[in-house]
Amino acid sequence: xxxxxxxxxxxxxxxxxxxxxxxxxxxxxxxxxxxxxxxxxxxxxxxxxxxxxxxxxxxxxxxxxxxxxxxxxxxxxxxxxxxxxxxxxxxxxxxxxxxxxxxxxxxxxxxxxxxxxxxxxxxxxxxxxxxxxxxxxxxxxxxxxxxxxxxxxxxxxxxxxxxxxxxxxxxxxxxxxxxxxxxxxxxxxxxxxxxxxxxxxxxxxxxxxxxxxxxxxxxxxxxxxxxxxxxxxxxxxxxxxxxxxxxxxxxxxxxxxxxxxxxxxxxxxxxxxxxxxxxxxxxxxxxxxxxxxxxxxxxxxxxxxxxxx
Amino acid sequence: xxxxxxxxxxxxxxxxxxxxxxxxxxxxxxxxxxxxxxxxxxxxxxxxxxxxxxxxxxxxxxxxxxxxxxxxxxxxxxxxxxxxxxxxxxxxxxxxxxxxxxxxxxxxxxxxxxxxxxxxxxxxxxxxxxxxxxxxxxxxxxxxxxxxxxxxxxxxxxxxxxxxxxxxxxxxxxxxxxxxxxxxxxxxxxxxxxxxxxxxxxxxxxxxxxxxxxxxxxxxxxxxxxxxxxxxxxxxxxxxxxxxxxxxxxxxxxxxxxxxxxxxxxxxxxxxxxxxxxxxxxxxxxxxxxxxxxxxxxxxxxxxxxxxx
Numbered sequence: 002x003x004x005x006x007x008x009x010x011x012x013x014x015x016x017x018x019x020x021x022x023x024x025x026x027x028x029x030x031x032x033x034x035x036x037x038x039x040x041x042x043x044x045x046x047x048x049x050x051x052x053x054x055x056x057x058x059x060x061x062x063x064x065x066x067x068x069x070x071x072x073x074x075x076x077x078x079x080x081x082x083x084x085x086x087x088x089x090x091x092x093x094x095x096x097x098x099x100x101x102x103x104x105x106x107x108x109x110x111x112x113x114x115x116x117x118x119x120x121x122x123x124x125x126x127x128x129x130x131x132x133x134x135x136x137x138x139x140x141x142x143x144x145x146x147x148x149x150x151x152x153x154x155x156x157x158x159x160x161x162x163x164x165x166x167x168x169x170x171x172x173x174x175x176x177x178x179x180x181x182x183x184x185x186x187x188x189x190x191x192x193x194x195x196x197x198x199x200x201x202x203x204x205x206x207x208x209x210x211x212x213x214x215x216x217x218x219x220x221x222x223x224x225x226x227x228x229x230x231x232x233x234x235x236x237x238x239x240x241x242x243x244x245x246x247x248x249x250x251x252x253x254x255x256x257x258x259x260x261x262x263x264x265x266x267x268x269x270x271x272x273x274x275x276x277x278x279x280x281x282x283x284x285x286x287x288x289x290x291x292x293x294x295x296x297x298x299x300x301x302x303x304x305x306x307x308x309x310x
Numbered sequence: 311x312x313x314x315x316x317x318x319x320x321x322x323x324x325x326x327x328x329x330x331x332x333x334x335x336x337x338x339x340x341x342x343x344x345x346x347x348x349x350x351x352x353x354x355x356x357x358x359x360x361x362x363x364x365x366x367x368x369x370x371x372x373x374x375x376x377x378x379x380x381x382x383x384x385x386x387x388x389x390x391x392x393x394x395x396x397x398x399x400x401x402x403x404x405x406x407x408x409x410x411x412x413x414x415x416x417x418x419x420x421x422x423x424x425x426x427x428x429x430x431x432x433x434x435x436x437x438x439x440x441x442x443x444x445x446x447x448x449x450x451x452x453x454x455x456x457x458x459x460x461x462x463x464x465x466x467x468x469x470x471x472x473x474x475x476x477x478x479x480x481x482x483x484x485x486x487x488x489x490x491x492x493x494x495x496x497x498x499x500x501x502x503x504x505x506x507x508x509x510x511x512x513x514x515x516x517x518x519x520x521x522x523x524x525x526x527x528x529x530x531x532x533x534x535x536x537x538x539x540x541x542x543x544x545x546x547x548x549x550x551x552x553x554x555x556x557x558x559x560x561x562x563x564x565x566x567x568x569x570x571x572x573x574x575x576x577x578x579x580x581x582x583x584x585x586x587x588x589x590x591x592x593x594x595x596x597x598x599x600x601x602x603x604x605x606x607x608x609x610x611x612x613x614x615x616x617x618x619x
Contacts, residue, residue: 002577062492093440096440096441096442097438097440097465100416100419100420100440100441100465101420103412103416103465104413104417104419104420104422105417105422107409107412107413107416107417108413108416108417108426110409111409111410111413112411113413113414113417114426116578116579116580116581117426117427118426118427118576119424119579121572122565122567122568122569122573124563124564124565124581125420125581126581126582126583127581127583128583128588129406129409129583130407131402131405131406131409131588132409133405133406149402152465155464156408156409156412156461204580243607248530254433255433256431257426258431258434260431263430263431264431269425269426270425270428271425271433272425272433272435272436273435274435274436274437274438277437279437279440290335294404
């Protein structure tokens with residue numbers, strides 16, 4: 002019997018419990034899944050970063066902590082967490098992100114807002130260029146960035162991807178390092194942020210880097226709020242240096258009611274939905290990782306504490 | 311020397327002439343391209359359906375009439391036109407359509423308008439289903455319908471395609487005939503119209519067929535205006551039987567200023583841009599067809615007069 006503690010936010014328990022039970026059974030695991038356990042009896046923890054557990058030291062026999070989200074920045078520096086930490090790597094999360102990013106890139110590529118928001122009876126003929134003539138840059142080539150880049154390249158967009166260390170992905174113009182970053186920014190008619198949140202990526206878009214973008218560039222951020230220096234972004238939007246920003250993530254969420262992003266005419270706010278953890282597919286990912294770990298196989302999404310993701 | 315008459319609308323001549331001359335040269339053709347010729351000296355005509363030539367009988371030695379558009383319904387029944395008629399089949403037109411249709415399907419799938427048009431500071435959390443859980447039906451599996459279906463299927467949408475005669479396309483649930491049409495409509499959360507305009511397809515969406523759609527279905531029409539019975543559509547929109555209609559083509563274009571589509575809250579009007587003929591790629595397609603015909607090879611897009619397309 003494997004004891005699994007679910008410690009996501011409690012309102013998600015009814016969504017997750019049946020999916021998790023079905024997934025454990027499908028993997029052939031004999032699991033006791035509960036919302037409460039004496040800490041010393043827990044074999045695996047399923048947690049969300051905004052959940053109740055902040056001190057992991059009492060979970061003395063826990064073999065892993067499974068994060069419900071792809072992002073681990075709120076938990077990775079917790080010094081009481083000495084157990085292996087696994088972030089969510091699941092197909093549904095990747096697919097959701099690919100759909101959201103592809104949709105938003107096409108929206109801006111086709112200038113859809115012009116038709117969606119038109120208030121007068123005006124035959125306003127405007128033919129967009131073809132995707133092959135549209136330069137998109139993606140910062141971050143992890144599982145999500147890579148999947149988005151490959152999908153956009155399949156649609157014939159002219160896609161460059163930047164990563165910290167050099168990568169080679171068919172169909173993408175792969176860039177890395179400081180000079181690669183400058184090239185990625187200078188060419189970006191549409192810029193997509195899919196970097197993890199680390200001390201190095203904080204404010205990757207700032208006064209200097211926003212100025213490298215072609216005038217009127219579109220910024221799409223489904224990554225992490227702190228990737229953007231919000232004051233610098235607001236100035237760039239006011240000056241039309243950034244033509245539009247579609248932002249899904251923010252330093253403070255929900256975005257405060259008085260934040261200037263809400264009313265800025267060049268900003269679209271979406272409520273952190275680009276890639277939602279979905280109970281069905283994420284339960285399968287967690288169950289598969291527990292089965293792997295019990296069989297002595299490596300888990301998918303095991304966090305490297307030094308890198309921070 | 312091959313004499314080619316350009317008889318599109320005259321304002322397009324400056325756009326097309328340099329692309330056509332370059333394309334003829336690239337195909338190794340010795341062409342005299344002009345806007346005016348004595349009719350009996352013309353070898354090939356390049357026409358747009360809304361252009362000046364309505365009587366083709368004087369073009370006694372013309373070896374083909376090349377239509378600048380994919381749609382030929384305004385010209386195919388012209389009894390003076392006895393020369394082979396070729397419709398535009400070119401990569402740019404197909405890619406433009408794929409981009410527009412994919413973008414509009416993703417827009418409705420993700421319910422983007424909710425965020426784009428939000429006027430208040432409201433964190434309105436809404437997670438869409440994954441594409442694999444979204445049923446899209448495409449009516450028409452010609453070059454455009456097929457390309458759109460394949461792209462949407464690659465994005466994991468659950469895609470059915472309907473054609474008059476049975477087809478078999480990997481990744482698509484292919485339907486045909488009357489019972490196939492009923493199935494295509496009954497399952498369509500998002501319906502895309504890409505049928506040619508013929509007497510048989512006129513008003514394919516009417517009082518009866520609109521009623522077969524699931525309540526709240528989205529209709530996307532980048533095909534032809536007369537595919538829809540507009541009165542029936544307006545009633546279905548008023549009753550929320552159709553949740554939204556994104557319409558790119560209309561019986562009368564530009565759509566008259568007093569047409570109720572302009573102000574209907576469930577309608578997005580786009581100004582016939584889903585698939586614009588682009589001078590560069592269409593010039594290449596025309597030149598390649600003339601080269602083929604001169605070499606005794608079949609031309610791409612040769613119209614079957616009996617079918618009407």
